[in-house]
Amino acid sequence: MTADGYSPTTTNATAPRGEWAAPVSEGAVRASLSVPGSKSLTNRELILAAIADGPGMLHSPLHSDDSARMIDALRALGVGIEAVPNSGSFGPDLMVTPVAPFRGGTEIDCGQAGTVMRFVAGLAGLAGGEVVLTAHESALHRPMGAMITALREVGVDIDDGGRWALPFAVRGHGHVRGGEVEIDASASSQFVSGLLLAAPRFDVGLRLRHVGAKLPSIPHIDMTIEALGHRGIHVEQPAPGEWLVPAGPVRAKDVTIEPDLSNAAPFLAAAMLTGGSVSVAGWPLHSTQPGALLTDILTEMGGRASRRGGSLTVTAGESVVGVDLDLSAAGELAPTLFGLAAFADAPTTLYGIGHIRGHETDRIAALVGNLRALGGEAEELEDGIRIVPRPLTGGVWRAHHDHRLATTGALIGLRVPGVVVDDIGTTAKTMPQFAHLWQRMLDGSSTHAGS
Secondary structure, eight states: OOTTSOOTTOSSOOOOOSOEEOOOOOSOOEEEEOOOBOHHHHHHHHHHHHTBSSOEEEESOOOSHHHHHHHHHHHHTTOEEEEEOOSOSSOOEEEEEOOSSBOOSEEEEOTTOHHHHHHHHHHHTTBSSEEEEEOOGGGTTSOOHHHHHHHHHTTOEEEOTTOSSSSEEEEOOSOOOOEEEEEOOTTOTHHHHHHHHHGGGSTTOEEEEEOSSOOOOHHHHHHHHHHHHHTTOOOBOSSTTEEEEOOOOBOOOOEEOOBOHHHHHHHHHHHHHHTOEEEETTOOSSOOSGGGGHHHHHHHTTOEEEEETTEEEEEOOSSOOOOEEEOTTOGGGHHHHHHHHTTSSSOEEEESOGGGGGSSSOHHHHHHHHHHHTTOEEEEETTEEEEEOOOOOOEEEOOTTOHHHHHHHHHHHTTSTTEEESOGGGGGGTOTTHHHHHHHHHHTOOBOTTO
């Protein structure tokens, strides 16, 4: 915890560390719950608040390892970020006071946060001095070469020692020229978002064009464009895969962060695996989060989704249905859907997710390896995974430093006695309360914020 009282786990529970015996469901799960704020929205809004034309408040932001890394990074650049108490149970609001130019002569540890390494790299050229970006050793493999190339083309001075990866130094000159640039963002849509978020502060704005294979996670780019639009920056899209961002002031405003819909996925899936019903409060009517696709996806897989009183409820059908799913727009849902598919009535193929090999771990290889270790059958495909349901036995489920791998182990453990997640603490990356909320869901108690 910092001197101002900020902590990523200032909540009603913190993440346990180490091995965790996944609890088995003794019957149909029936629960209502709230989940903390969206990581993707929190870190985008922190960036925009840091370059805005005045102070602004973020209400109901996520407090997790990833958001703490972003806060630390922006503070290192001289941005003022103050915790403001509120009545919620997932941590304080945040008052953000921007600064210009950003402070140089600093080092930023991105941890395992892809949003920090990709978004802050775009801002570092605006600093008045050198900014060194590094990361946890388990995240140094994450793709950065395309981002480094694009930033150099718009005038950012980067010394990466020829590695095309973290760590690298940005020699900030207080401004970035901007202009036209092409980028192959097929490895991560965060490359596009990182450039779009910084572009209003470039001298001449930015004209960005994606070249290469299919662009993944387009909803995350839509999220970035929408966030910029709410602050007065209109992003034009002259053609698919092309964006035009004008230079101009980013409007200061107070923003309320939506719940993280992808973090809600394991809880909704739990209803389908146990023959029960789970409601998540505060589900938005409209959202650019990839998790918004869950209503259609879980319905296709045999569940029933309904809305009432601001909540989304998923109720189990007669069985989990094996399907073929294109998840190119929502690769972050793949681990949860993989867990569901292991208990389906027929094989399932998840495709369009080759890019998730470059996340916290190679998610495709890790999911397949974990399921096989429990006696299951799954096959790596060039662009996805095929899962063939088989009886499973207990054993160790390896998280591989990946929060979504850990929650998938918990999901499978609902139906398979003896599943042990080797490090449930990895869930602190985006949801420190996961183990606590999971147990309360199984206990059948209401887990709404404030309870």
